Amino acid sequence: MKTVKLIAGLALATITVSTFAAEEVNVYSYRQPRLIEPMLDIFTEDTGIRVNVLYAKKGMLQRLKSEGANTPADLVFTVDIGRLADVKNADLTQAVSSDVLNANIPDSQRDDGGHWYGLTQRARIIVASKDRVNLDDILSYEDLASDKMKGRVCTRSGKHAYMIGLTAMMIAYHGEPKAEIWAAGLKANLARKPQGNDRAQVKAIKEGECDVAVINHYYMFNMLNDPKQVPWAESVNVIFPNQADRGTHMNISGMAMTKYAKNSENALKLMEYLASEKAQKMYSEVNGEYPVQAGVEWSDQLRMWGEFKRDEIDLTEIAANRGTAIKMMDRVAYDN
Amino acid sequence: MPETGAKQNTAPIRTVRMRVDLWQVGSFLFAALAALPVLAIIWLALFPEENIWPHLISTSLPGYLKSTLILMLGVGVSVFLTGVSTAWLVTHYEFPLRREFEWLLLLPLAIPAYVIAYMYTDLLEFAGPVQQLLRSIFGWELARDYWFPNIRSMGGGILMMGLVLYPYVYMLARAAFLEQSPNQFEASRLLGHSQFKSFLKVSLPIARPAIVVGVALALMETLNDFGTIDFFAIQTLTAGLYDVWLGMGNLGGAAQIATTMLTFVVLLLSLEYFGRRRQRFYQSGQRFKAKTRMRLPGHHAWWLTLFCAVPVVAGFVIPVGLLVSLAIDYFDESWTPQFRLYAFNSLLLSSSAALIAILIALLISYTRRLNRHSRTMLVVSRVASLGYAVPGAVLAIGVIVPFAAWDNWVDSLARQWFGFSTGLLLSGTVFAVVFAYVVRFLAVSIGSIESSLSKVSDSMDMAARTLGYPAHKVLTRFHLPLIKGGILTAGMVVFVDSMKELPATLILRPFNFETLATYVYQFASDEMIGESALGALFIVLAGLVPVIFLSRTISRSNVVQTRRETL
Numbered sequence: 001m002k003t004v005k006l007i008a009g010l011a012l013a014t015i016t017v018s019t020f021a022a023e024e025v026n027v028y029s030y031r032q033p034r035l036i037e038p039m040l041d042i043f044t045e046d047t048g049i050r051v052n053v054l055y056a057k058k059g060m061l062q063r064l065k066s067e068g069a070n071t072p073a074d075l076v077f078t079v080d081i082g083r084l085a086d087v088k089n090a091d092l093t094q095a096v097s098s099d100v101l102n103a104n105i106p107d108s109q110r111d112d113g114g115h116w117y118g119l120t121q122r123a124r125i126i127v128a129s130k131d132r133v134n135l136d137d138i139l140s141y142e143d144l145a146s147d148k149m150k151g152r153v154c155t156r157s158g159k160h161a162y163m164i165g166l167t168a169m170m171i172a173y174h175g176e177p178k179a180e181i182w183a184a185g186l187k188a189n190l191a192r193k194p195q196g197n198d199r200a201q202v203k204a205i206k207e208g209e210c211d212v213a214v215i216n217h218y219y220m221f222n223m224l225n226d227p228k229q230v231p232w233a234e235s236v237n238v239i240f241p242n243q244a245d246r247g248t249h250m251n252i253s254g255m256a257m258t259k260y261a262k263n264s265e266n267a268l269k270l271m272e273y274l275a276s277e278k279a280q281k282m283y284s285e286v287n288g289e290y291p292v293q294a295g296v297e298w299s300d301q302l303r304m305w306g307e308f309k310r311d312e313i314d315l316t317e318i319a320a321n322r323g324t325a326i327k328m329m330d331r332v333a334y335d336n
Numbered sequence: 337m338p339e340t341g342a343k344q345n346t347a348p349i350r351t352v353r354m355r356v357d358l359w360q361v362g363s364f365l366f367a368a369l370a371a372l373p374v375l376a377i378i379w380l381a382l383f384p385e386e387n388i389w390p391h392l393i394s395t396s397l398p399g400y401l402k403s404t405l406i407l408m409l410g411v412g413v414s415v416f417l418t419g420v421s422t423a424w425l426v427t428h429y430e431f432p433l434r435r436e437f438e439w440l441l442l443l444p445l446a447i448p449a450y451v452i453a454y455m456y457t458d459l460l461e462f463a464g465p466v467q468q469l470l471r472s473i474f475g476w477e478l479a480r481d482y483w484f485p486n487i488r489s490m491g492g493g494i495l496m497m498g499l500v501l502y503p504y505v506y507m508l509a510r511a512a513f514l515e516q517s518p519n520q521f522e523a524s525r526l527l528g529h530s531q532f533k534s535f536l537k538v539s540l541p542i543a544r545p546a547i548v549v550g551v552a553l554a555l556m557e558t559l560n561d562f563g564t565i566d567f568f569a570i571q572t573l574t575a576g577l578y579d580v581w582l583g584m585g586n587l588g589g590a591a592q593i594a595t596t597m598l599t600f601v602v603l604l605l606s607l608e609y610f611g612r613r614r615q616r617f618y619q620s621g622q623r624f625k626a627k628t629r630m631r632l633p634g635h636h637a638w639w640l641t642l643f644c645a646v647p648v649v650a651g652f653v654i655p656v657g658l659l660v661s662l663a664i665d666y667f668d669e670s671w672t673p674q675f676r677l678y679a680f681n682s683l684l685l686s687s688s689a690a691l692i693a694i695l696i697a698l699l700i701s702y703t704r705r706l707n708r709h710s711r712t713m714l715v716v717s718r719v720a721s722l723g724y725a726v727p728g729a730v731l732a733i734g735v736i737v738p739f740a741a742w743d744n745w746v747d748s749l750a751r752q753w754f755g756f757s758t759g760l761l762l763s764g765t766v767f768a769v770v771f772a773y774v775v776r777f778l779a780v781s782i783g784s785i786e787s788s789l790s791k792v793s794d795s796m797d798m799a800a801r802t803l804g805y806p807a808h809k810v811l812t813r814f815h816l817p818l819i820k821g822g823i824l825t826a827g828m829v830v831f832v833d834s835m836k837e838l839p840a841t842l843i844l845r846p847f848n849f850e851t852l853a854t855y856v857y858q859f860a861s862d863e864m865i866g867e868s869a870l871g872a873l874f875i876v877l878a879g880l881v882p883v884i885f886l887s888r889t890i891s892r893s894n895v896v897q898t899r900r901e902t903l
Contacts, residue, residue, distance in 0.1 A: 026847060032858050052847035054764075055858070058582060058729040059736070059843040063763075066740035070747055070760045072847070086585060157569065159583050195488055195569035207462040208478025228866075326583045330395040335571055 024050040025266040028060055030078040031253065038286050039279045040270075047273070049266050064092050064258065074261035075270065079253040080161040084116040085319035093256040098268060104275040108312060109252060109292045118252035119274055120289035123217040123310070124166055125248065127202055127236040132211045140242045141170065141249070144214065145185030153189045154201040154210035158334030159326060162198070162216055162251070167328060168321035169249045172313060176324060184332040194335050199223060199232075206235040216251075221288025221301050240308040247309035251318075253289065359703040359807065363713070366696045367720035370775050373734025374598070374722045380737070381595045384588030388580050400576040407493060407565075407572060408555050414498030415554040418647050419505025420547060424535060425644060427513040430629040431637035437644045438510075439884055444651030445503035445829070446879030448836040448853075450563030451872045453496045454865050455655040457567070458662075460487045488568045496568075497558055499651035504557075504829070505550035508784065511821050512543035515791055518628075531630065545790060549783040553724070556779070559597060560727040562839070573597055574727055587733070594730045601725040602718070656876060662869035670870035674850070679874055682851040685766065685841075686834035689773035690827040696720070696774070697781035697826060701789050702811050705797070717782055724779035728772075729839035735772045736844065739763045764846050772840040777833050781826035788822025789815065832879040852878070 029036060033055050040051045054073075056063075064071055064087070076087055087093055088111065095114040102110075109118035128138055137148045144153055155163060170179040191210035196203075201213035202223060213236075223233035240248045255274065261267050273279055280291035285299045329335070392400075425431070426438050444452075460466055462479050476482045486492065516539060524534035540547075565572050573593060581590030631637065663670065700720055704713040723731060743760045750758045762768055792815055800810045816823070838853045845854070852875045859868035 034858060054845065054847050054849075055854075056842040058578070058839060059733055062587060062733050063736050063740075063843060066736045067760060067763055068740065068744055070740075070744055070757070070763075072760065072764065159579050161583075164583065193569050195567075203463065204479075208480055209462065323584060326579070327391055327395075330391065330579075333395070333399075335569065336396075336399055 023048055023266060024052060025074050025263045025270050026052045026072045027054070027075045027077055027270075028064060028073040028258075029053050029055045029076075030057055030060060030083060031055070035287055036077060039274060039282050042278070042282075043270060043273050047269060049269065051270065061086055061090060061092075065090055069260045071258060071260055072262070073258050074263045074267040076256045076258060077253070078255075079122075080165060080251055081254075081315040081319045082161055082165065082322050084111075084252075084254050084256060085316065087256055088115045092259050094259045094261065094264075096257050096268065096271065098272060100272040101275055104272075104277075104280075104293045106292065106294065108314070109254075111316075116254050116256040117271065117275065118254040118292045118315075119280075120253045120283045120287070121250045121292060121310070122253070122289055123240065123248050123250055123308075124162065124214060125217045125220075126239040126241050127205065127213050127215055127220070128239060129205050129211045130235060130237055133237070135237060135239070138212055138239060139244065141166065141214070142182065143241075144212070145182045145189060149189045149212060151189065151191050152211040153186065154191055154204045154213045155186075155194055156197055156201065157194045158183075158187075158329035158332075163334075164322050164325045164329070165251050165318060166214065166249055167325035168318045169311070169313065171321040171324055171328075172317050173246065176328070180328050180332065183328055183334065187332045187334050199229070202236055203229075203232045206232040217290075217305075218288040221299075224301065238305055240305075242311070243309050246313070247311040249311050250290075252292070252315065359699070359706055360713075363700045363703040363716055367700060367716045370696070370720040370778050371722055372738050373731050373772070373775055374726060376734040376737045377591045377594055377726065377730060380588055380733070381591035382588070384592060385586040386584075386589065388584070388586055388589035388592070392576070392580075396571065396576060396579075399571050400573045403490065403570055404559070404572040404574075406490060407497075407570065408558055410490075410494035411497045411501060411558045412551055412555055414494060415502040415505045416547070416551055418498065418502040419507075419550060420509050420540070420543075422502075422644050422647065423506045423509035423513055424539070425640050427510055428535075428630055429637075429640055430631045431640040431644075433641050433644075434629075437641070437648070440648045440652075441506050441644060442503050442883045443648060443880065444500045445507075446832055446876045446883055447500050447652065447655060448563070448838075448872070448875065449497050449500050449557075449561055450567060450860065451659070451856075451876075452500050452651070452655045453492075453564045453567050454860065455658045456487050456492070456496060458865060459654070459658060460484075490568075490570055493564060493568045493570050496564060497554075497561065499647065501554035501557055502647060502651070504553045505547060507825055507829075508546040508550040508787065509543055511788070511825060512546035512791075513539060514821075515788075516542055546787045549787050553780060553783060556601060556724050559601065559725065562727060562729070577727065577730065581730075590730065591733075594726055598722065598725050602722075606718075656873070659869050659873045659876070662866050663873045666866040666869055669867055675870075675874075678850045678852050678855050678871070679878065681849065682835055682853065682875070683878060685770055685773065685851065686831045688770050689777065689834045690831040692770070692774050693778050693781040693830045694785075694823055694827050696778060697785045698811070698823070700782060701786045702807075702815070704786070705789055706807055708794070717786065721779035721782050723775035724777065726776075727839070728776065728837060729843065731776055732772060732840040732843045735768055735775070735840070736763065739768055739771075764844070766846065766849070768844045769841055772844055773830070773834040773837060776837065776840065777830040780829045780833065784822050784826040784829070785819065788819035788825075792818050828882040831882050835875055835879050 027040075033053055036053070040053070044050055060076075061083075064073060064076070067073075076093075078084055078087070093115040096117075097114050101114075101117055105117050105119075109121070110116065126138055126141075126144070128135065133152075137143065137146075143149065157163065158167075167179065167183055170182055173179075174182065192204070198213075198215035198219040199222070201210070201215055202219065204210050205213055217238070220233055220236075220238060223229035242248060255271055257264065257267050257271065275293065277293065277296050280293045280296040283289045284291050284296065284302055288299065288301060290302065291298070389397075422437075422441050426434055426441070458464055462484075467484055470482070470484070471477065474482070520538050520542070521534055524538045525531070529537060559572075560574060562574055562578065564570075565575055573596075577590050577593040577597075580586050580593060632640065700717050704710070704717050707713045726734065739762045740760070743758075743763050746761060747758045750756060796814055797810055800814055801807075805813065836853060838857055841851055842854055842857065845851075852871050856868045856871035856875065859865070860872075
């Protein structure tokens, strides 16, 4: 009986959904649903447009490519400039021009041709043990490779997009040979084989396995919101690197409209909504990310860390160096 | 052309031929469908964005190969020893709780490898209870103050995978030991061989086809695993494949690595096949009396209980206990209304996949039996099994490419001739997901059913055919009852594996569609183990139902049949 009810309920739910959701927009997302759902929910509430999401990391690009002109996807959400560049380079996006988007998103955070737009910024910060690290010893990414840090640094896999982004930035500033010396130096300073995500590195500092780690800033935000992880977060100082020169390396999460979007009007509405002050503020409050829109009020935690100098380098330059960076990580045997 | 007068003579012969052809045509068709994704991958391998090999060979390839070999060797030895020894004990010895251990030993199969890896890391890492206790006893403070084995290592990986993969060997070996007539074993004992020697010389070789299938399945799972090796930072070929694909954006290069791995597996399997091609063992069904099990004197039998308890406790009780306590801690965050829907999705997809995989495996295995000297049918059955040797995410690409090509072709035809668009018919549907499951796990069902079928004597078919039964009746009336255990095993493993399957589900599913595995992954991928615990627990529980059902059916059918024989 229960099963029958369940099936009947499901059937009914399906019918209801398809009857009332004439207005919709379809999203392929590299970002976990729990990170974007709050914004999508209020969008649906405010506009009546239903947002359908498919979340996947591996193979999303191939699915989009193979589906070609018949793809149901209208928008792609992703983190990391590299993936945005990949979608654009595969000729799967279309140019979008909108006064709202242009007004809300600074030049540096969007594609010149309007093929992709940044939504939030994430800082690649350094964290250092409060007990064991002299803050003057670690002021920049370059310092991670210095002799003082021998056997004290922890990072995640060198092949991860965030580490590749960082290495690509070093290549952009120092050129390949010097960047490789830096990568080899960092590798030589590692306290353990690269493993775990950014959060796991902070935990390792708390546990005394290492003293210094490089992580994305919102992991600190997440840990401070999880009672079990607060002690990890509180065992470290947050350092925004390279304040004396080019500034802290920033990456973005962003969105792009697919070339063959069927619901392009609704898709544009969603894009503009996510760039609006309301949604931008939510990004900073829910996920602890930095809004791209200037003047949007930051969450308490972000305000506490305060203003800092951001690296303003053109992100497409970072994207262009990724291939070189990943091979470099292989050459210095970073993960072995 | 035969004359019309001869109709009555030729008709039956023609019917028989027609049927035989249909069996073969069906087998070819389904094997071709199952091989489609693999062919798509080989095709992709022809068009790499860049030749990756010079770079790989000069940098990471030797490391990848080394860790892959060590991991496979370690897991292979571990699953063989655990699986065969426990299967032998529960079939040939009497000890306390033996009947319970028959099914308890299957339980770890329900746990995805990455979940057990997470749980043991939680238990054994620095912040975990074990090390906390040690620190409070000895007054240590930091990790550098003392030495403790690191679970996130090659050894840890071998241990974890061995714990959840040994049931493949246990299950198939036990079925084989149960189907073995005790006569040969008794003969060996009468000839003066010790219990252990008789096991080595008689029972083990007869069970070899089944054991080899079990070990091969476990090894292919090992080769494909990404969740565990990624979490433990073990640099296997699969890790390299993902680097090339996602890091370097070189799908063709990744497909080349996948093809290389595939060749490796095919070589391994054919080596095994040629090794035993001259051996043949038949049983005449279950026509033997109930087995008498050995009893050890006095309390010594408890040692056997203890021996069987180790893999169950380590592979199931401990990780599930941890999972339960985490699920309770995070219950409020995890228990949402959608939860039942996700569970329902998982059950529906997995059971469909299991059913289809059984039917196709029966068709192919039986056709091979009908054409037992045909090399072609051997190739067909091996080709249909290839999907198991490909990592899930790569296989998914192998599904996407041909499905989307077909959809777009149909769409363009419809536009051209009828002026409307059909859109995507197969891509991004539940059908694509089930298709991927079947392709991925068909090897499991073919392996299990073929090894069961191979033990039914040919004389059974000959007798039945001589009596005028057509081929399909021989299958349904004579073979099916005999190989019921093998069929159930096949269905169960495909079901459980599909429940756990993640990468292909993620990328092939429709919009807004979650299974338990994708739900768990959302959190687990961010190392938010607490939030994912409840979902993981449900996967384990759902996997348990068929495990228990199956082992009860196997033992009951055994009892019933022996009883029938005695009557």
